[in-house]
Amino acid sequence: MPKEITTLLTFFGGTGDLAKRKLYPSTYNLFKKGFLQEHFAIIGTARQELTTDEFRELVRTSIADFIEDQANAEEFISHFYYIQLDITDQAGYANMLSLNNELDAKYSLKGNRIFYMSVAPRFFGTVAKYLKSENLLTENGEFNRLMIEKPFGSSYDTAEALQNELSEAFDENQIYRIDHYLGKEMVQNIAAVRFGNPLFDAAWNKDYIENIQVTLSEVLGVEERAGYYDTAGALRDMIQNHTMQVIGWLAMEKPASFTDKEIRAAKNAAFNSLKIYNTPEEVAANFVRGQYGESADGSQKKYLDELDVPADSQNNTYVAGKLQFDMPRWEGVPFYIRSGKRLAAKSTRVDVVFKKGLNIFGEGVSLDNPVLSILIDPKGGIEFKINAKDITSSFATRTIDLDWQVSDEDKAVTPEPYERMIHDAMNGDGSNFADWNGVGTAWRFVDAIQAAWDAKKESFPNYVSGSMGPVAADELLAKDGNEWIFKG
Incomplete structure (x- = not known):
């Protein structure tokens, strides 16, 4: 049996096309292979008004083609939670912190957190700043990691400005820049x-x-x-x-x-x-x-x-x-x-x-x-x-x-590349980032x-x-x- 990875994984842009096509099927494959077992939870967040049950139905639909055992799929889906959030609104992060702490206790997640930004690049720095200022980054866990999609800037100057923003909240070894190639x-x-x-x-x-x-x-x-x-x-x-x-x-x-x-x-x-x-x-x-x-x-x-x-x-x-x-x-x-x-x-x-x-x-x-x-x-x-x-x-x-x-x-x-990328980030392996x-x-x-x-x-x-x-x-x-x- 593969070694279980203990983590709370938060998807910003959790109702978007990438999440539905790639991210949820990829995490489900990790669950089926035993890398995720009992001690994990997944939060989806977006501006859309959804209940957790409605969000779980979205996830159920996104993994439908990969389900071989319905009971197994339902166990996986039960670890999903949803929170409505305007990522530019600092006040909204208090609700996320509350949910993070609740799930950390419920699933014994040891303060391990991965934040995946499937949002427009102009929001990367904003989210990173609030994750730090609103205390969503834990000090008692083994890791806090940030996964970000391309493009990383549109020129050297914009990329450097973004890097400086991210560096205010995360060390370089905590940042996982995805290139699915x-x-x-x-x-x-x-x-x-x-x-x-x-x-x-x-x-x-x-x-x-x-x-x-x-x-x-x-x-x-x-x-x-x-x-x-x-x-x-x-x-x-x-x-x-x-x-x-x-x-x-x-x-x-x-x-x-x-x-x-x-x-x-x-x-x-x-x-x-x-x-x-x-x-x-x-x-x-x-x-x-x-x-x-x-x-x-x-x-x-x-x-x-x-x-x-x-x-x-x-x-x-x-x-x-x-x-x-x-x-x-x-x-x-x-x-x-x-x-x-x-x-x-x-x-x-x-x-x-x-x-x-x-x-x-x-x-x-x-x-x-x-x-x-x-x-x-x-x-x-x-x-x-x-x-x-x-x-x-x-x-x-x-x-x-x-x-x-x-x-x-x-x-x-x-x-699939995204399955491998998420797994590597969970393991702290930056070789392919x-x-x-x-x-x-x-x-x-x-x-x-x-x-x-x-x-x-x-x-x-x-x-x-x-x-x-x-x-x-x-x-x-x-x-x-x-x-x-x-x-x-």
Whole structure:
């Protein structure tokens, strides 16, 4: 039986879409697996006027597809409570404190508390301040922890202001910044593949790797998100957070031990060595932006014709760029990244391109770069393309693929990212959460790029919906004698 976790978990934004789709099913899975047993309680809070019974019915509906034993589900639901709260009203927190203390006594929760903010980011600092000033943070428990959703700011300055607000109430080791990509099974496989195999562990450096590529491509357009997306773009929406966090696992030094403290230290050593492009010339040489136009057959409209998109929008729906790390391990090794909407295929993947090495086979025999590919979405897997002998009468070579894919059976029992994130926070494991140094570095990096782009008008659209992005993205790699591994 798994070790039981004792905690009071409070969801701010407890009637919202994320809570209903992800958070309650995730906590129910933790209950079914035995991580939550008797000594836990869950509070949902929002401005909506609901009774606890009505709230429990909302929870019952949200977990309906995951129920295998109704009695088991009802036991889980009985641990849920609701309190109506305007999170900007300081006086309302007294009622929450009263309920917290009541549940602490009823379920013997030992003062352990986790506060999950599924609310608009502008309220993060307000809630943190009142949690401290109104004495909801306990001094007698093992932990008080804060879980927050992205986006963490919209620039370095706003992120730093938010960090300062949170730091008034919580220490850095109490703050768990969620990036659900870090909860994905195949992202977590990066560490297993890299550090668990001496072949890759020894070769994970400039001596053997020619370049590393990270692709996060989407086939969908902006859909109904223009209100947010037109102020963010692919750079802020996908590069600053998801892409940079994946890069952290790829570029980091080997940690002294596989603990959250050592993992974060190793990642930060890499983030701190990231070259920031501070001039327009550096940005132009290393980054490409794009905005989708119509599809070739005219069935998909261009970004500028989407609902609520300004007709003169300079927003980027595609970004490709080259990252460079000023550290001995990666001297001269480019990290290529790209993310965009309305591309040819949906795929999140890492391609590690190894050097060809010395060809001893003579003229007429060619070797390709071995490539290790970690496939994250939509179907997980690992591929290793290597050189092997071709079936011919004379000696020749060909590439073959060593291929493994996550089975349907494995997929069925793989924890969803939010389940894993909540479980890790309950255990105090920050390995798969973003820390302030990494977030701050990512913001400084993208702010410099955005500033250069804001100062120069681009001719949009510059790629066809259904393609793999602007031609300039291919040219970016071609300048270095490289090409994208994934063609779409």
